Amino acid sequence: MKHIIIIGAGASGLTAAYFAAKNQAKVTVLEHTSKAGKKILVTGNGKCNLTNMVQTLEDFRGKKPEFGYELLKYFSVEDTISYMEELGIATKEKRGYVYPRSETAVTVQKKLLQKCLALGVTIVYDTKVDEIKKEKGKFLVTTNQGSYEGDACILATGSQAAPKTGSDGSGYTLAKALGLKIIKPLPALVQLCAEDKICKEASGVRCEVMADLYIQGEHRISNQGELQITDYGLSGIIVMQISRYAVEAMDRRKQVQISLDFFPEMTESGLAKKLYRYLEQAKEETVLEVLDGFLNDKLAFGLLSQMGIGRKKKARELDESWAGDMAHFMKNYMVELTGYKGFEQAQVCQGGVDTSQIQQDTMEVKEIPDLYVVGELLDVDGNCGGYNLQFAWGSGAVAGKNASM
Numbered sequence: 001m002k003h004i005i006i007i008g009a010g011a012s013g014l015t016a017a018y019f020a021a022k023n024q025a026k027v028t029v030l031e032h033t034s035k036a037g038k039k040i041l042v043t044g045n046g047k048c049n050l051t052n053m054v055q056t057l058e059d060f061r062g063k064k065p066e067f068g069y070e071l072l073k074y075f076s077v078e079d080t081i082s083y084m085e086e087l088g089i090a091t092k093e094k095r096g097y098v099y100p101r102s103e104t105a106v107t108v109q110k111k112l113l114q115k116c117l118a119l120g121v122t123i124v125y126d127t128k129v130d131e132i133k134k135e136k137g138k139f140l141v142t143t144n145q146g147s148y149e150g151d152a153c154i155l156a157t158g159s160q161a162a163p164k165t166g167s168d169g170s171g172y173t174l175a176k177a178l179g180l181k182i183i184k185p186l187p188a189l190v191q192l193c194a195e196d197k198i199c200k201e202a203s204g205v206r207c208e209v210m211a212d213l214y215i216q217g218e219h220r221i222s223n224q225g226e227l228q229i230t231d232y233g234l235s236g237i238i239v240m241q242i243s244r245y246a247v248e249a250m251d252r253r254k255q256v257q258i259s260l261d262f263f264p265e266m267t268e269s270g271l272a273k274k275l276y277r278y279l280e281q282a283k284e285e286t287v288l289e290v291l292d293g294f295l296n297d298k299l300a301f302g303l304l305s306q307m308g309i310g311r312k313k314k315a316r317e318l319d320e321s322w323a324g325d326m327a328h329f330m331k332n333y334m335v336e337l338t339g340y341k342g343f344e345q346a347q348v349c350q351g352g353v354d355t356s357q358i359q360q361d362t363m364e365v366k367e368i369p370d371l372y373v374v375g376e377l378l379d380v381d382g383n384c385g386g387y388n389l390q391f392a393w394g395s396g397a398v399a400g401k402n403a404s405m
């Protein structure tokens with residue numbers, strides 16, 4: 001019987017264990033915390049957005065974004081749903097986003113663990129891996145709890161994001177010691193920092209915007225949706241989605257800006273006309289009172305004060321050209337980014353084991369037979385929306401099946 005040693009009992013490691021054990025392999029999972037699947041529990045705000053019915057190349061990022069996307073050929077969304085059914089988890093879909101029907105991540109963590117144990121998988125907790133060596137065709141894994149010998153080894157340690165859940169970056173050290181090339185890990189799906197006045201004045205405001213990211217003045221990516229203005233900068237799903245590009249550029253000390261359009265549903269000239277009409281019909285009101293009809297009052301005040309329009313200025317004091325200036329300002333509000341939140345706040349990491357070293361249809365390391373790398377330890381990061389877990393289940397399943405053959 002083949003003995004497979006898996007390092008890490010997260011989404012990808014437990015999935016690899018499940019598929020390998022189903023194929024009659026002896027499986028030992030070494031986990032350095034005292035609990036399996038800790039990160040699964042915090043996913044999707046505790047509801048676990050486990051995959052997405054819509055998958056495109058743009059939903060995956062990394063040096064080779066096609067690596068994440070093309071893995072779907074070997075483990076598709078339908079395979080994920082069948083896998084969940086096998087585990088006894090009914091799913092539900094909301095606008096493409098797939099969740100367990102129970103709407104609780106505990107279901108996923110609990111069922112996955114139960115099924116692994118039922119198949120005879122051994123999970124050894126509080127076990128820190130110090131070294132992995134391959135000698136005479138066998139893997140020797142040295143830990144603080146003794147040594148293990150296996151025919152195959154699967155690295156499933158996750159990244160460095162949310163280290164409280166166990167993924168503390170130690171997997172990069174293990175991979176590097178085995179001779180694997182690592183692309184610098186950085187936070188992704190993370191909040192961005194700015195010292196802009198609007199962040200102080202409109203902190204706590206949530207509003208629909210179009211956000212355009214510029215790196216050294218060049219447009220990189222856009223996203224429309226709900227922005228959350230905070231005292232430290234910008235947050236919300238749209239910011240998280242574009243953050244990996246901003247972080248990567250700031251790490252290279254590039255100038256990074258986000259242009260915010262607070263009226264994405266209107267053209268600039270349409271907005272100017274509308275503002276003018278509203279200012280005209282309320283001449284005795286303050287400009288702030290007029291703008292309150294369009295925007296949250298804190299945001300309206302923050303924007304007007306930066307245009308030099310004080311709280312008391314009356315609508316009648318502005319001429320027609322002001323409506324055009326205001327429309328332009330509010331549709332092209334440029335925020336200079338000064339930094340980003342760290343690994344603690346990040347949902348995932350960009351960077352990791354360079355995927356050019358991995359055989360995609362098996363997840364095996366090309367140069368080291370019987371060594372596999374799966375999940376977020378690899379240089380694959382997905383958008384918010386179930387793409388990271390899809391990659392964790394998919395890569396784990398492919399590695400588990402192949403390692404046990």
Ligand SMILES: Cc1cc2nc3c(=O)[nH]c(=O)nc-3n(C[C@H](O)[C@H](O)[C@H](O)COP(=O)(O)OP(=O)(O)OC[C@H]3O[C@@H](n4cnc5c(N)ncnc54)[C@H](O)[C@@H]3O)c2cc1C
Nearest residue numbers: 008010011012032043044049157158166375376386388389
């Ligand atoms: C707050 C939050 C919300 C998220 N929400 C979603 C979502 O809704 N949908 C989605 O698709 N993705 C989501 N993600 C991302 C997703 O959870 C991860 O991409 C995925 O869990 C990664 O799985 P993994 O198995 O690669 O790593 P992990 O789940 O991090 O598992 C790695 C395991 O290895 C263990 N380990 C690490 N190093 C060692 C070592 N040296 N020795 C032994 N054990 C080790 C860790 O303790 C851990 O148990 C979210 C992430 C966070 C932080």
